[in-house]
Amino acid sequence: MATVTLTVNGKSVTATVEPRTLLVQLLREQLALTGTHVGCDTSQCGACVVHVNGDSVKSCTMLAVQANGAQVTTIEGLATGDKLHPMQEAFRENHGLQCGFCTPGMVMSAVDFAKHHKSPTEQQIREWLEGNICRCTGYHNIVKAIKAGTEAMGRTA
Amino acid sequence: MSATGIGAPVRRKEDSRFLTGRGTYTDDINRPGQVHAFLLRSPHAHAELRRVDTTSAKAAPGVLAVFAGADMQVGGLPCGWLIHSKDGNPMAEPPHPVLAQGKVRHVGDPIAVVIAETRAQAKDAAELIVVDYQPLPAVVAGEDALKPGAPQLHEQAKGNLCYDWHLGDKQAVDAAFAKAAHVTRLDIVNNRLVANPMEPRAAIGEYDRASGEYTLYTTSQNPHVIRLLMGAFVLQLPEHKLRVVAPDVGGGFGSKIYHYAEEAIVTWAAPHVGRPIKWTAERGESFASDAQGRDHVTHAELALDKDGKFLALRVATIANLGAYLSTFSTAIPTYLYGTLLAGTYTTPAVYVEVKSAFTNTVPVDAYRGAGRPEACYVIERIVDTAARELKIDPAELRRRNFIPKDAYPYQTPVALTYDSGDYFTTLDMAMKAADYAGFAQRREAAAKRGKLRGIGIATYIEACGIAPSAVAGALGARAGLYETAELRVHPTGSVTVFTGTHSHGQGHETTFAQLVSDRLGLPLEMIDVVHGDTNKIPFGMGTYGSRSLPVGGSALVKAMDKVVNKGKKIAAHLLEAAEADIEFKDGKFSVAGTDRNVAFGQVAFAAYVPHNYPIEELEPGLDETAFYDPKNFTYPAGCHIAEIEIDRDTGDVAVVRFTAADDFGRIINPMIVEGQVHGGLAQGIGQALYENAVYSDDGQLVTGSFMDYCMPRADNLPSFDVATHATLCTHNPLGVKGCGEAGAIGAPAAIMNAVADALAPLGIGSLDMPATPERIWRAIAAKTMPQAA
Numbered sequence: 001m002a003t004v005t006l007t008v009n010g011k012s013v014t015a016t017v018e019p020r021t022l023l024v025q026l027l028r029e030q031l032a033l034t035g036t037h038v039g040c041d042t043s044q045c046g047a048c049v050v051h052v053n054g055d056s057v058k059s060c061t062m063l064a065v066q067a068n069g070a071q072v073t074t075i076e077g078l079a080t081g082d083k084l085h086p087m088q089e090a091f092r093e094n095h096g097l098q099c100g101f102c103t104p105g106m107v108m109s110a111v112d113f114a115k116h117h118k119s120p121t122e123q124q125i126r127e128w129l130e131g132n133i134c135r136c137t138g139y140h141n142i143v144k145a146i147k148a149g150t151e152a153m154g155r156t157a
Numbered sequence: 158m159s160a161t162g163i164g165a166p167v168r169r170k171e172d173s174r175f176l177t178g179r180g181t182y183t184d185d186i187n188r189p190g191q192v193h194a195f196l197l198r199s200p201h202a203h204a205e206l207r208r209v210d211t212t213s214a215k216a217a218p219g220v221l222a223v224f225a226g227a228d229m230q231v232g233g234l235p236c237g238w239l240i241h242s243k244d245g246n247p248m249a250e251p252p253h254p255v256l257a258q259g260k261v262r263h264v265g266d267p268i269a270v271v272i273a274e275t276r277a278q279a280k281d282a283a284e285l286i287v288v289d290y291q292p293l294p295a296v297v298a299g300e301d302a303l304k305p306g307a308p309q310l311h312e313q314a315k316g317n318l319c320y321d322w323h324l325g326d327k328q329a330v331d332a333a334f335a336k337a338a339h340v341t342r343l344d345i346v347n348n349r350l351v352a353n354p355m356e357p358r359a360a361i362g363e364y365d366r367a368s369g370e371y372t373l374y375t376t377s378q379n380p381h382v383i384r385l386l387m388g389a390f391v392l393q394l395p396e397h398k399l400r401v402v403a404p405d406v407g408g409g410f411g412s413k414i415y416h417y418a419e420e421a422i423v424t425w426a427a428p429h430v431g432r433p434i435k436w437t438a439e440r441g442e443s444f445a446s447d448a449q450g451r452d453h454v455t456h457a458e459l460a461l462d463k464d465g466k467f468l469a470l471r472v473a474t475i476a477n478l479g480a481y482l483s484t485f486s487t488a489i490p491t492y493l494y495g496t497l498l499a500g501t502y503t504t505p506a507v508y509v510e511v512k513s514a515f516t517n518t519v520p521v522d523a524y525r526g527a528g529r530p531e532a533c534y535v536i537e538r539i540v541d542t543a544a545r546e547l548k549i550d551p552a553e554l555r556r557r558n559f560i561p562k563d564a565y566p567y568q569t570p571v572a573l574t575y576d577s578g579d580y581f582t583t584l585d586m587a588m589k590a591a592d593y594a595g596f597a598q599r600r601e602a603a604a605k606r607g608k609l610r611g612i613g614i615a616t617y618i619e620a621c622g623i624a625p626s627a628v629a630g631a632l633g634a635r636a637g638l639y640e641t642a643e644l645r646v647h648p649t650g651s652v653t654v655f656t657g658t659h660s661h662g663q664g665h666e667t668t669f670a671q672l673v674s675d676r677l678g679l680p681l682e683m684i685d686v687v688h689g690d691t692n693k694i695p696f697g698m699g700t701y702g703s704r705s706l707p708v709g710g711s712a713l714v715k716a717m718d719k720v721v722n723k724g725k726k727i728a729a730h731l732l733e734a735a736e737a738d739i740e741f742k743d744g745k746f747s748v749a750g751t752d753r754n755v756a757f758g759q760v761a762f763a764a765y766v767p768h769n770y771p772i773e774e775l776e777p778g779l780d781e782t783a784f785y786d787p788k789n790f791t792y793p794a795g796c797h798i799a800e801i802e803i804d805r806d807t808g809d810v811a812v813v814r815f816t817a818a819d820d821f822g823r824i825i826n827p828m829i830v831e832g833q834v835h836g837g838l839a840q841g842i843g844q845a846l847y848e849n850a851v852y853s854d855d856g857q858l859v860t861g862s863f864m865d866y867c868m869p870r871a872d873n874l875p876s877f878d879v880a881t882h883a884t885l886c887t888h889n890p891l892g893v894k895g896c897g898e899a900g901a902i903g904a905p906a907a908i909m910n911a912v913a914d915a916l917a918p919l920g921i922g923s924l925d926m927p928a929t930p931e932r933i934w935r936a937i938a939a940k941t942m943p944q945a946a
Contacts, residue, residue: 018277034185035178037407039355040440044863047355075178088176092168095832099662100175101355101407107176122876129871133863135355135408136662138839138900139871141832 004068008033009077017064024048024059026067027074035075035104039133046132049105050074056112058105058131075104078111086156087111090149091142098136106132106142114150122147162675163891166828169667170681171660180405183359183376188433191361192221194423195279196436197269197286198445199261202295202517202856203308206259206268206288213285214271219278221430223286224422225269226256231425234416234481235390238488239633240320243510248320251311251515253481255391255418255425261290262310262480263517264856265445270422272430276437295517295856299477300454302514310480310515317515319478319487324495325508325571330460333469333506337460341543346925347531349452349477349850350843351866352524354661356407357438358447362423364431370398373424377403378413378659379699382636384691386416386484392425396691399424403689406661410840411523412447413661414701415484419446444861449850450524452477453490453531459539465549467558469506472498472535476513479520486522487513492632493528493620493702499569500536501580501616501794502558507570517856523701525840525901529619537615537906538923545917551614551910552588556581559616566887573620575792577884578820580616586818587614587796590878596800609803610813611915615906618794621895622707624787639786640704641696642712644673644720646779648765650758651683657697658709659688662836663897664829665705671825672710672891676717677757678744695782703895706825707791707886714890715783723779724760730771731755731763791886791894795819797838797903799911808934810846810912817879817903822886822894830896834879837900843869844901845908849927867927 005014008031015030027033027050036059039047048059051073078085084092087110097103106129113120113128125146126139134142161167174180211223234253241247252258257268269286273279294308301307302317310317334340361374371394377383380401387401388394406413423434438446454475460468476490495509540558544551559580560567567575588594596612603610623629626637643655654669670684687693700709721741728746729736738749747754763770764779800814817834824830847867851859860866885892905926912928913921921936 020277028185032187033178034182035180037182037356038184039357039407040863042440042862042864044868045355045440075176079177084173084176091176092172095169095828097172097175098664098832098836099355099408100171100180100405101182103175104178123872126871126874133355133868133870135353135410135840135868136836137832138835138837138869138877139874140835140876143871143876 002065004064006067006070006072008072009074019065021064022060023062023064023067026064027059033074033076037101037104039101044133045102046109047102047105049108049132051108051112056109075108078107086152087114087149090152091145094141094145094148096137096142096145102132102134106134110146110149113146114153117150118154120147120150159675161681162671163825165671165826167667167671167681167826169664170670171664171666182356182405182407183361183374184437186361186374186404188361188363191433191435192272192274192430193276193279194270194272194434194436195276195283196267196419197271197283199257199264199266199268201261201290201292202264203293204261205291205293206257206261207291208289209269210287211269214282217278217282217285219274220271220282222272222426223269224256224426226254226258229256229425231255231421232391232393234418235386236482236487237484237635239635240322240487240491241633242320243323248487249314249318250482251313255421263519264858265519266480267418270426272426272434297516297518297852297854297856299452299475299514299516302516303475303512310517314515319513319515321512322491323510326506327508329506330469330471330508334460334471337468338463339461339547341459341539341546343457343539343542343923345455345535345538345923347451347453347455347534348844348926349521350450350524350848351444351850352410352412352447352450353443353868354408354410354412357440357443358413358417358419359437360420360423361433361435362427363433364427370400371424371427372400372402373420374402374404375420376406376413378406378409378661378701379697380659380689380691381657381697382699383416383420387421387424391421400692403659406659409661410525411450411527411701415448415522441862444858444866445519448483448520448522449479450521451531452521455535457535457539459543461543465547465554465557467502467504470498470504472509474509474511476511477516477518477521478513479516479518481520483520483522486520489523489528494532496571496573497529497532497618497620498536499571500533501560501618503560505570518852525837526898527702529898530902530905533615533617533902534906538909541910541913542923552584552593555584555616574789576789576887578792578794579882579884580794582882583795583818583820584616586880586882587798587816590818590880591798591800591814591816593798603802607805609805609915611801611911613799613907613910613914614796615903615910616796617903618792619898619902620790621703621793622787622791623702623704624708624790626786636698638698639784640698640708640712641782641784642709642716643695643780643782644713644716646720646761648762650761652679654684654686654713655694656686656688656709656713657694657699658705659700663700663705668706668825668829669710669713672713673717679757703897706891706893707889707895708785708787710891710893711889712783712785715785716781719781719783720779724757726771726775727760727763728755731769788888791822791889793819793821793894793896793899795899795903797907799907801908801911801915803915803933805937808930808937810928810933812842812875812908815875815877817877817900819881819896819899820884821881821896822883823892824881824883825893830881831879833896834900835877837898838877838904839869839874841901841904842874842908845905845926845928847873847927
């Protein structure tokens, strides 16, 4: 067993894990942060995307011990109190989600995208989403949401 | 139209929890003392189990119990629809054991379950189970399974045949072909698909010794159906001691309708280990155990007269059902397929024969559209082929054969009666939006860039809200097909709707609340919609086949009628007026022609605090339940137009434009409807261009992960141009038709017709789905550089 200490959504946490424990397992099973989802076993679907030290990361591709000392933000840490983050609000306004399962990963990935693209094209958004699979929306409204969310983040930045 | 009523694009009530990570999916639930199950599954497609030795696994760290087939003597998983063959004999219905009994019949067939303190321990211990397999020859294709000498799966299914079914007037069809001026023939494959909702299946079984009650949390589209099937057929548990909860469910697309072995295993095992047991599929298990979709091989023939009028359609299909009968598998290639083969046309005679086969593959059942995409694909591909052969514009050929606008109700030659529709208008709308007239120029411009551009039309009709129960029962359904709703008005006037439908992305919490807001004049904040728990909902058949609004919404309307009628009696008493003079509008009960009124909330309060109340004639309370059994299917229809470009050098297909014009009847929330269309189109385009469940000859699923099975990504798809035109359903109170499956029904044919159009100048005939770069490149190479082919 190994001990890891990391900051999750602004709070310092320490946990004892088996070395094979994935970051997503630590988040879901030990820290009860079940907003981060597991949709596949080959790191394709992106339902588990979180931010590690500010970058979007598939938390199923990382061992919990690799996150020792890191700053991790999950979907639960994105809103400020009851006020949704502009990207969350854009997904709601543009009907960018249906079943909600891929949504946390989509939103976390989109927030990272927005940091690097101030006025993105549809094609840039579609290419960025290559690592996030949605089975419900056909991506149409997700693309609209990310465009709107990116622009909103630009306005509040 | 109010801002929250029928027709308003209300933003969804459920989104706040999903966007903040507060959804509750089955795997998010952790019960006190919970342990974990892992299933050992067969690596062989077909094998005898000579020995299953669990001794070492039982001794492994953390293991509480290991059960194999011999340990779990319970009922088999039942099939919900009895089909009769054309000779009158009932279908072959071999047993479907929960854990393999002596033989495995597909890769992924469960053999044993290990229950341990942690999931990792259960998985580790499963490796210690010793299984002595005697591999047997396997058969994976439906047509191969029906050949003499094929490996046999079940003693009860001679020649691997489940049934040999037919529908329609064979003599009339033969006579029409005899006098036809032209006959178009087509051989097509409807490729096998994996539904792949993003949430893998999961189940938690729990037993409470104090009450004797079992609880199953499961990723289901229809918890009451699971309670009935598992309780009555598999585990023999009475309904009042079995609670099934389907909490937030991350997509279904049909694959979460069925009762699966894992649900029965965790429920059955819970009292044996005295702990709640969780099982969650890894994606690889989803590929090996979720019921798959489609898998038809079809020969079709269309007879036309000299003017291009369709005289008859003759169809012969082999449907692959996989290794066992999944819950509704038998109905899909029969009553949900053959009955749709008239399509949107006046074809006077249709005859279809379907042979369904057992193979060493994962069971096949309904997947978004279920039978109707397969029917649409047959019709729309052969109509397009006929248009090309006869050099008639494909839109014009369709117009010549559409059912006229004034012909409803229209009786088809394959059993259905269409209540309403207008295929001319949706065709015109789609052609205009797609700039069909300007296509020739775009094709020319593309050719200058070295691209092959094609356009494809598909019109479709589907039958939704399967019904009525009595008719379905006469055709072999072993369940009713009604829906229920309870409208509980609380003393201070807020309401809770309990619906037997289930939302797993469709947004019922919003749409159903809009129905209530519209009728009762309440703000959305005062309306909650509850679904997915057999202890809360009176009963329900769940959500599939685009039935929630036409059937479940209609039940809610009936419940609201009852509430309003009782409310009028209460209001008449409060207002000292005759009940016949009471009107209800905008949330107020009024005496007609006066300004005297009482608000809905006052009536509710009076019902629960009956101090001034007609107690002699009326019970207190305001809580009404309704069951609604539909009189007919609903018939959504429409037109999809795809425009694609093919890269000649790579064979890659780009969807450059996609237009849909759909008739869903009355629309409650246009934002949600558009979203449903988008999602359906993506799955339809996925089938046409990307997705394929490929089995090797020895029965290994080659495309068994997201690395091999091509799920459509954002950069594979265009933005969609969607619009609607409404002709109202004539037999349900809302006039609604259902929108969930339409996209997946029309899109495959539209795309493949566009591919055929692009390749026709090279003399390339029909290609099968998925039109991958490899298939297209090979077809082009065979024509343009024969030495490479």
